[in-house]
Amino acid sequence: MGEEARHALLAVVHGADPDEVGAEVPDLDVLTLDEPEGTFVLRLEVEAADRTAAGEAALGLARRAFAAAGFEESAVAVGMPVVTGIDVG
Secondary structure (H helix, E strand, O other): OOHHHHHHHHHHHHOOOOOOOOOOOOOOOOEEEEOOOOEEEEOOOOOOOOHHHHHHHHHHHHHHHHHHOOOOHHHOOOOOOOOOOOOOO
């Protein structure tokens, strides 16, 4: 993934909340690529009513982000999302 595509992808996932644009969790990369293996991990924060809705929202956001980076949907195999935390506050 080139720098321009990476920038476009991150612009989609960072631009969701105007109060949080550009905010990142310290010591946690939003996008981790394993170029030789052709795999990635995309860490997202979404708002949803439950775990199922959170997974669906994350998948939708990931697909939009990769589309913005110039990847056709068929070129990016997206696995099942893993919900690692729920903030009920």
